[in-house]
Amino acid sequence: MKRSQLNRIIADAAGFADKMNFKLPPFAFWTPDEWKDKGCEYNEIRDNMLGWDVTDFGSGCFEKTGLIMFTLRNGNMNDPRYIKPYAEKLLIIDEEQVTPFHFHWSKMEDIINRGGGNLMVQVCNSIENGGFADTLVDISTDGRCCSVEAGAVLTITPGESITIPSGQYHKFWGEKGSGRVLLGEVSKVNNDIADNRFYESIGRFPKIEEDAAPQYLLCNEYP
Numbered sequence: 001m002k003r004s005q006l007n008r009i010i011a012d013a014a015g016f017a018d019k020m021n022f023k024l025p026p027f028a029f030w031t032p033d034e035w036k037d038k039g040c041e042y043n044e045i046r047d048n049m050l051g052w053d054v055t056d057f058g059s060g061c062f063e064k065t066g067l068i069m070f071t072l073r074n075g076n077m078n079d080p081r082y083i084k085p086y087a088e089k090l091l092i093i094d095e096e097q098v099t100p101f102h103f104h105w106s107k108m109e110d111i112i113n114r115g116g117g118n119l120m121v122q123v124c125n126s127i128e129n130g131g132f133a134d135t136l137v138d139i140s141t142d143g144r145c146c147s148v149e150a151g152a153v154l155t156i157t158p159g160e161s162i163t164i165p166s167g168q169y170h171k172f173w174g175e176k177g178s179g180r181v182l183l184g185e186v187s188k189v190n191n192d193i194a195d196n197r198f199y200e201s202i203g204r205f206p207k208i209e210e211d212a213a214p215q216y217l218l219c220n221e222y223p
Contacts, residue, residue, distance in 0.1 A: 001056055004212040009054050011215065013068045013092050020115050020182045022090065024070060027051060032214055035223055048074040048082055049192065049219040057100055058203025067099045068092040071219060075189040087190040091183035093119070093174045101171040101199040104164075109187035112161040117178030119156040123148065124169040130197060132169065139163070169199060 017024055027045055030038070045051060050071045059065035069091050075084030087107075093099070095117060103126050113119050125133035136147040139154070140163040148154070155175065156162055164170050174181045196204060205220055214221075 001054070001062060001206040002209045002211045003214055005062070006054055006206075006208065006218070007212060007215045009062070009068060010052055013054075013070075016092060016180060017070075017090065017182065022114065022182060024090075025072065028070060029216070032217055032223075035217060044082060046222045047079065048076050049190075050074060051219040051222075052216055053192070053219045055204060055206050057198075058206070063094070063097065065098050065100065067097070071190065077189050085189060087185075087187050089185040089187075089190070090114075091185055093172070093181050093183065095174040095176050095178065095180070098173045099171065100202060101169050103169045103197050104166050104195045105197060106166055106195050107188045107190060108166050109164050109185055110161050111156070111164060111172070112184040112186065113156045113158050114182040114184045115158045116181045118158075118175035119181050119183060120153055120173050120175050121156055121162055122151060122153045122171045123164075124150045126167050126169050126197075130199070132199070137168065138165075 014024060014028065027042070028051065048071075050073065053069040053071060054062075054066070056062040056066040069089050072088045072090060073084060074087040076082040077085075091111075101122075101124070111119070111121070123137045123139060125135050125137055127133045132150065134150050137150060137152065138145065138147050141154070141156070142161055154162060192204060
């Protein structure tokens with residue numbers, strides 16, 4: 001991805017969040033120069049990768065396969081300084097913009113439609129070698145527990161949520177014609193380095209072509 005594209009994406013995402021009356025913390029807007037003056041008192045942001053996370057999953061086409069995330073809070077089970085056993089993210093997706101099939105080895109999460117369009121979620125159990133199972137999938141949506149067929153696609157409308165347990169494959173996108181979607185994610189501690197298992201071999205963090213100066217830094221770029 002080009003840095004100029006990332007600059008536009010982040011500025012647009014911040015504007016959309018504000019339009020939806022979701023207020024981001026101050027560090028969302030710190031420039032690279034401002035980061036240079038931030039001392040060790042802000043290491044929780046650096047060490048736990050809080051902040052902006054934009055990826056095209058190595059697809060080369062963010063508009064088709066991509067995701068905007070902002071990690072608001074996160075713990076670290078390997079560091080006693082950060083005892084939070086939970087994480088919270090903001091996610092923004094466009095109509096038909098896909099986050100590919102993946103599961104988490106450890107993390108359980110609730111994905112919440114905070115507003116905008118409808119979220120489409122496809123679910124499937126995993127088997128030991130990382131493949132898809134053909135078994136019924138147990139789901140929980142806002143306190144309602146039931147089972148659906150492998151590969152079922154669920155519609156999560158604004159205000160609704162779905163629980164994704166560890167080991168359960170999920171793929172999601174914004175429903176065509178319903179508008180951009182603002183999502184919340186509440187989960188166990190998030191570890192994007194070691195806890196993601198994508199069905200296909202893809203890139204988690206983008207390779208960046210530095211065609212412009214960064215306006216904001218991504219969560220893996222802090223000095």
